[in-house]
Amino acid sequence: MIPKLRLLEYEIPFTSSFVFNVGGKRKTLNTRQGLLLHWLFGDQSIYTEVAPLPGFSNETLEQCKQQLLALDSEELSASVISKRLYPSVKFAIEAAWYQLEYPLRSTAVRSCSLIGKSSESHRIKIKAGHQSIENDVLSLKSVLAHLQPHQKLRIDANRTWTIEELETLQQALNTSQIDYVEEPLKCLDHYRSNGLPIAFDESLRELDPLKPVPEIFFTANAWVLKPMLSGLQRTIELAELARENGIVCVLSSSFESNVSLEFYHSLAQDLELTEEQGLDTLKYLAKDLQPAKITLRAESVPLADCKEIARLC
Incomplete structure (x- = not known):
């Protein structure tokens, strides 16, 4: 056709x-x-x-x-x-x-919220790594202290820390309410078990789709997949591989319009993803492209x- x-x-x-x-x-x-x-x-x-x-x-x-x-x-x-x-x-x-x-x-799926945007979400995300490790520790301690018992924190460091800084973080924080730390290290070869739950994001996109996924990725607690940055078929392949290996899969938006956000919510259900997804970004855009097919906004x-x-x- x-x-x-x-x-x-x-x-x-x-x-x-x-x-x-x-x-x-x-x-x-x-x-x-x-x-x-x-x-x-x-x-x-x-x-x-x-x-x-x-x-x-x-x-x-x-x-x-x-x-x-x-x-x-x-x-x-x-x-x-x-x-x-x-x-x-x-x-x-x-x-x-x-x-x-x-x-x-x-229908919509449950979404993780960025820090300060929703006190009701079960998963809260915070960006880190744009200041010294000492200040990161202080900021994260403050956030963790204010979480409700049902909430957990997702920390996204965008590859800004060394292994020594990550270990400093692990020793200084109460990690019981940390869901995972996303891409904390500058170098993939430096990952080793230190008790912190880890998620991969950017590193997954850099993999050669024609080669097997290296073993280091199967030590992660979660894979964060961005369909706009990887392509849909590759996203589905990785989501299925994650499920087969007991790894949490999280779809994440890249600040797209409601056209893609509605599709991601639907795709998450097709893939039977039950964790909170990284899809709470529509609030940052002042307009939609099309009339809503799924209710994602509090106000039109x-x-x-x-x-x-x-x-x-």
Whole structure:
């Protein structure tokens, strides 16, 4: 089946300037930019999104646009999705054909909340590693002291600590309410058991998909998977491998629009993921791209304007 396909672009303001910690450097974004693919399979309409995240994705939005404009109708089909495609482009194509077979569910899954945003969530996430280890210890002690008994903390360090700093952290904190520490170390070879639960994120995306996953990854408590940065099929493969090996799998958004966030909530249910997912980011975007199909916001927001760039097929 060859669908009709339109390519559109959008720009959504963040509710306030957003600061990312990228490799120890701070990057500020005021808007989220991306591309929208509108697929028509007969009378069935499906939207998918191409939204590489600056500082985290290897590809730029302009590179994605040019790649899409260069594709022919055959390369947009489910049977011949090219390995050469950028992950965010591949994701958008895979997600369309996936939804054709598995339509969106109508309910949301439980999400982890960033610190200070929700006192009711069972899992709270905090970013660390942008200050000295001594100050990180003080900050984390304070957060842990204010958690409710039913809550646990997820700490994301974005590869900023040494093994010695991680051990300092482990010795200084009450770790009973730490769910896991995500990508704490600068070097993958430095991981060794020290009693702290560990999660892998960026390191998973760097793996060669044609080679077996190295043993070190199976020592983790959790794998954090970002479909926009890895592609959908690769995400599903890793999620299934995690389940087979008793590893918690967490889908994580990359500040995409409601189009992708609704898909992730549905995908988490398809994959039978029961832990709190990393999908509580829609609150940071001031607009939606399409009317909501799954209720993810406490209050409705305006719809963003989308400009058509081309008709791809």
